Amino acid sequence: MPEKYIRYFSRLGRLRPRGHAKKGTRKNSRVIIQTALECKFEIVIHMKRLTLTFDNGPTPGITEHVLDILAARRIPATFFIVGERLAKPGGRALAARARLEGHWIANHSMTHSVPLGENPDAEYARREIEETQNSIGELAHADKLFRPMGGGGSIGPHLLSRAALRLLQEGRYTCLLWSSVPGDWRDRDGWVDRCLAEVGERDWTVVVLHDVENAALPRLPEFLDRLGSLGIEFRQDFPDDVVITRRGEVVSALASQIVT
Numbered sequence: 001m002p003e004k005y006i007r008y009f010s011r012l013g014r015l016r017p018r019g020h021a022k023k024g025t026r027k028n029s030r031v032i033i034q035t036a037l038e039c040k041f042e043i044v045i046h047m048k049r050l051t052l053t054f055d056n057g058p059t060p061g062i063t064e065h066v067l068d069i070l071a072a073r074r075i076p077a078t079f080f081i082v083g084e085r086l087a088k089p090g091g092r093a094l095a096a097r098a099r100l101e102g103h104w105i106a107n108h109s110m111t112h113s114v115p116l117g118e119n120p121d122a123e124y125a126r127r128e129i130e131e132t133q134n135s136i137g138e139l140a141h142a143d144k145l146f147r148p149m150g151g152g153g154s155i156g157p158h159l160l161s162r163a164a165l166r167l168l169q170e171g172r173y174t175c176l177l178w179s180s181v182p183g184d185w186r187d188r189d190g191w192v193d194r195c196l197a198e199v200g201e202r203d204w205t206v207v208v209l210h211d212v213e214n215a216a217l218p219r220l221p222e223f224l225d226r227l228g229s230l231g232i233e234f235r236q237d238f239p240d241d242v243v244i245t246r247r248g249e250v251v252s253a254l255a256s257q258i259v260t
């Protein structure tokens with residue numbers, strides 16, 4: 001058992017019998033408490049984690065409903081937004097609302113058109129990454145979170161050019177990938193079960209959904225409630241296995257595989 005849990009449970013074990021046990025029942029109380037602690041430990045070691053992310057918005061008519069659904073369940077997420085969508089009417093207000101409600105606002109390129117790895121031009125990388133970051137401005141997470149687009153979830157050299165990686169390093173960006181892309185935009189019925197199966201296979205899954213038309217929204221409440229009933233822990237931070245650069249420092253061996 002990890003040291004911090006031993007400390008936590010042994011503290012409970014000392015406090016509870018003193019406060020609650022009546023004269024003559026101390027021994028039994030200990031037994032009951034011990035059983036309860038073992039149950040708690042079972043929950044701790046089996047609990048899976050999930051970080052929820054929404055890409056390609058903000059989308060008026062969609063993103064506000066996603067925010068309502070998350071607020072009702074107090075689930076924090078990260079919104080990887082597209083710069084051109086932020087500039088459209090209603091876009092910035094949605095991003096501002098998401099930020100105000102505790103979500104993280106991140107960079108998902110300016111045009112979401114040609115993957116960075118398919119255009120080696122440094123000026124293209126600058127416009128897609130840096131101009132988007134500038135337009136997000138004060139709404140952005142302090143670690144300058146960036147996720148490359150392209151490939152419907154496949155991980156490969158199309159994701160970044162050399163110029164793009166250099167810019168991410170020099171600009172001290174945190175570049176984040178994913179571990180589950182269940183395809184909410186191409187299979188609006190099947191993505192929920194596919195994603196739940198993937199979540200079951202990993203200790204900590206980073207899920208990519210989309211706050212755009214014809215994607216995750218209709219089944220999002222059901223998805224989140226099923227995760228909740230499975231005891232999944234919702235996290236807002238990211239596990240190491242999806243982090244390519246952290247504040248500009250390359251921290252993953254994957255970096256060489258996602259650069260053309």
Ligand SMILES: [Zn+2]
Nearest residue numbers: 055056149150
């Ligand atoms: Zn995308």
